[in-house]
Amino acid sequence: MIYAIFPFMETQVLEHITGKTKLRSFQVEAVVRLLDEGSTVPFIARYRKEATGELDEVQILAIRDAYAAIVELMKRKSAILSSLVERELLTDELKEAVEKADNMALLEDIYLPYRPKRRTRGMKAREAGLEALAEWLLAEGTGARFDAPAEPVYSGTVSAEELQKKAELFISSELGVNTAEEALAGARDILAEIFNENKDIRQDVRRLFTREALLTSKVISIQKDDPEAAKYRDYFAWSESAAKAPSHRILAVLRGSEEGHLISHVLPEREKAQELLETRIIGRNSPDVNAAAAAVWEAAQDSYKRLMAPSLENELWKSLKERADLEAIKVFKDNLRELLLAPPLGQKRVFALDPGLRTGCKWVCLDEKGDLKEDGVIYPLVPKREVEKSTEILRRCCKRWDIEAIAVGNGTGGREAESFARQAVEGIKTAAGNPVVVMMVNESGASVYSASQAARDEFPDYDVTVRGAVSIGRRLMDPLAELVKIDPRSIGVGQYQHDVDQDLLRQSLTDVVLSCVNSVGVEVNTASRQLLSYVSGISDRIAGAICRYRESNGVFRTRKELKKVSGLGDKTFEQAAGFLRIQGGENPLDSSAVHPESYSVVERMASDLSCTLTQLMSEAKYRKKIHIDDYVTDSVGLPTLRDIIRELEKPGRDPRESFEVFEFSDQVHEPKDLTPGMLLPGIVTNVTAFGAFVDVGVHQDGLVHISKLADRFVKDPAEVVKVNQKVQVKVLEVDLDRNRISLSMKDV
Numbered sequence: 001m002i003y004a005i006f007p008f009m010e011t012q013v014l015e016h017i018t019g020k021t022k023l024r025s026f027q028v029e030a031v032v033r034l035l036d037e038g039s040t041v042p043f044i045a046r047y048r049k050e051a052t053g054e055l056d057e058v059q060i061l062a063i064r065d066a067y068a069a070i071v072e073l074m075k076r077k078s079a080i081l082s083s084l085v086e087r088e089l090l091t092d093e094l095k096e097a098v099e100k101a102d103n104m105a106l107l108e109d110i111y112l113p114y115r116p117k118r119r120t121r122g123m124k125a126r127e128a129g130l131e132a133l134a135e136w137l138l139a140e141g142t143g144a145r146f147d148a149p150a151e152p153v154y155s156g157t158v159s160a161e162e163l164q165k166k167a168e169l170f171i172s173s174e175l176g177v178n179t180a181e182e183a184l185a186g187a188r189d190i191l192a193e194i195f196n197e198n199k200d201i202r203q204d205v206r207r208l209f210t211r212e213a214l215l216t217s218k219v220i221s222i223q224k225d226d227p228e229a230a231k232y233r234d235y236f237a238w239s240e241s242a243a244k245a246p247s248h249r250i251l252a253v254l255r256g257s258e259e260g261h262l263i264s265h266v267l268p269e270r271e272k273a274q275e276l277l278e279t280r281i282i283g284r285n286s287p288d289v290n291a292a293a294a295a296v297w298e299a300a301q302d303s304y305k306r307l308m309a310p311s312l313e314n315e316l317w318k319s320l321k322e323r324a325d326l327e328a329i330k331v332f333k334d335n336l337r338e339l340l341l342a343p344p345l346g347q348k349r350v351f352a353l354d355p356g357l358r359t360g361c362k363w364v365c366l367d368e369k370g371d372l373k374e375d376g377v378i379y380p381l382v383p384k385r386e387v388e389k390s391t392e393i394l395r396r397c398c399k400r401w402d403i404e405a406i407a408v409g410n411g412t413g414g415r416e417a418e419s420f421a422r423q424a425v426e427g428i429k430t431a432a433g434n435p436v437v438v439m440m441v442n443e444s445g446a447s448v449y450s451a452s453q454a455a456r457d458e459f460p461d462y463d464v465t466v467r468g469a470v471s472i473g474r475r476l477m478d479p480l481a482e483l484v485k486i487d488p489r490s491i492g493v494g495q496y497q498h499d500v501d502q503d504l505l506r507q508s509l510t511d512v513v514l515s516c517v518n519s520v521g522v523e524v525n526t527a528s529r530q531l532l533s534y535v536s537g538i539s540d541r542i543a544g545a546i547c548r549y550r551e552s553n554g555v556f557r558t559r560k561e562l563k564k565v566s567g568l569g570d571k572t573f574e575q576a577a578g579f580l581r582i583q584g585g586e587n588p589l590d591s592s593a594v595h596p597e598s599y600s601v602v603e604r605m606a607s608d609l610s611c612t613l614t615q616l617m618s619e620a621k622y623r624k625k626i627h628i629d630d631y632v633t634d635s636v637g638l639p640t641l642r643d644i645i646r647e648l649e650k651p652g653r654d655p656r657e658s659f660e661v662f663e664f665s666d667q668v669h670e671p672k673d674l675t676p677g678m679l680l681p682g683i684v685t686n687v688t689a690f691g692a693f694v695d696v697g698v699h700q701d702g703l704v705h706i707s708k709l710a711d712r713f714v715k716d717p718a719e720v721v722k723v724n725q726k727v728q729v730k731v732l733e734v735d736l737d738r739n740r741i742s743l744s745m746k747d748v
Helices: 007-021 025-036 041-047 057-086 092-100 104-114 121-127 131-142 160-168 180-197 199-212 229-235 247-258 270-282 291-340 384-401 414-424 446-450 453-458 464-477 479-483 502-520 540-553 560-564 570-579 596-608 613-618 638-649
Strands: 214-219 237-241 262-267 350-354 361-366 372-378 405-409 437-441 679-688 691-695 702-705 726-735 740-744
Touching: 007 025, 007 057, 025 041, 025 057, 041 057, 041 502, 041 570, 057 092, 057 104, 092 104, 104 180, 104 199, 121 131, 121 180, 131 160, 131 180, 131 270, 131 291, 160 180, 160 291, 180 199, 180 291, 199 270, 199 291, 214 229, 214 247, 229 237, 229 247, 229 262, 247 262, 247 291, 262 291, 270 291, 291 479, 291 502, 291 679, 350 384, 350 464, 361 384, 361 464, 372 384, 372 464, 384 414, 405 414, 405 464, 414 437, 437 464, 446 453, 446 464, 453 464, 464 479, 479 502, 560 570, 570 596, 596 613, 596 638, 702 726
Parallel strands: 350 405, 405 437, 702 740
Antiparallel strands: 214 237, 214 262, 350 361, 361 372, 679 691, 679 726, 691 702, 726 740
8 A cells, every 4th residue: 555655644645635536535545445455446336335435436436546646746755855865955844845745746846946957057157156146136136035035025226336346246267257247147047047946936927827828829831831731720820728728629739739730839928927927026126226136037037938938838738738638538438438338239140241342242140149150242332243142142141040130331332231231131031020120330440350369369260351240240239348359549439539648548448448348247158358358357367267267167157166267366256256247057146246245145135035046036026025224234234235136126237228220311322412401310429529420321420510519508519419329410511522521410
């Protein structure tokens, strides 16, 4: 625990996290303890509600992230204190200031005067014996002291002649000071560094930057006619409040600057900065009648322009980038969650079609478990002879494998392939007498999976085209189980995903995948290695061991049998068992989300009601007789008992919505088919800070701008739409040259 590393800061750690998260101290302490013991967020949220006061995953993640931040702060404090001790600079006062610093910016301000640095102009001036002159200038010009430069008082007047005579006293050819002006310049350099390194002055100027800075950008003149620069045309002469700038504009300006098309700054108006510095450093002293005050003011202006402004601008850029990253990552997380939790078709026999114009459409037949049964290529998008032959192949596969659904990838030729499939299966019924369903499937990332090591391991004897078609079919059956095989960043539901902090993005998206996988639960006897590796507590190594155990020993009959897997110890079992399902096993509770540690409670309930576990789970009359207060113990409280009752009512319930068939309009297949005013069904493919992208079946998503999402003001598009949502839209404008489609959800 961090307490073991920094025991004197235990209270400070808890207070910091409590203040940051606005949660109660016992909740924070419980979560920190559980995290340090190796518990995962899904496990804590689901099975340790009594300890945390029923915190949800979002609150637990907030504690975890605040905890990680304070750990970094503590590590930095420790490094600073060690450095100060080593260089014999640590005083009791400085140590107290370091230990009390509650954020990294303040900590670095405190350390700035003591930080080892290259020889500066101020250092050289001190070596030249000019420190006394700088002290005299500050005292005579403002009445302040070196150790309190931000506390000016009225100090009277100093004439230019007096200033000249004082400076001449410090002329020394041996020390490299040849004139009075050189002496004054050196003294000003010393003062500039003192002002820059004073934490009170920096804090005030930092607040000015935070509150008043403008985000500005302009085009680099030689780039103005560059086609690549045209992407940033909106920012060729841009200015807005940095504090209010939305994430997508911050990231766009940064990208344009990094690519060499824009020059950008985040600075307050110079007059406001000067007014602040004049108040903090000069006070009521007038540079017009006090030559020493004029020299101090010149040093203050130099300090701001040369030292303080560049430093604080970089700091503000970093802060804005972090804010923009968080907002962009939140959009990505929300979109990914909706995509992962999309309604599954379920265990159905599927014919999957990966469209292709020149190379033909690759097809595969999958059984209800997603296993590949047959594959081939058809050419339904070329001359009639091939269409007839392709129709014959498709109908034969439907009858041979009793196909229940056809999944068509939404890539190039997808709409044409979908139309072909609908016509080809017209009149065909399954063995159960149901019509064959035809569905378009988002194939983003399918090519990434098909070329991955996971795909090669799963289908070593097939090429990427077959693997891609299999992925499309399985996505229809169970989006979650298939999408976990792909790096979430490749799924294509993000906003400026390549510009944000990649480590933070990876961690955040992993959190989402973990949350989704564990909220749904995983059938241990059929899950892929990739899916198992996202179960609470299970690493990729242990997931591989589970798969090898299955291959060698057959299916698991009980959860307890998991302990026989190499490397799966008691801690891993504790974290994972409740999220793993065993359908048709020896213990009916193994198919539910009831944790094995609570089995004895459920068995006691069944015993008290004189029924079996199966009866308790399948017959409501028994569950209605349970008085959960009778089963409260020191280790099992009401939150856990309420969860148990809900689980007994619907063992292993899937939180995802029911699957619904969706069809695009037959009127449109390409952007040129669209006309303003047309009303169309569509599916939301991506939600951003500025609106939502909707697929209307023309191979190019249209944008519903945030202002067109509803007949009211919308602050956040996520309030109105989500990924995979089925919507009705109106076509506003079609720009074929720029390949842009404008849509509206108003008045539809």
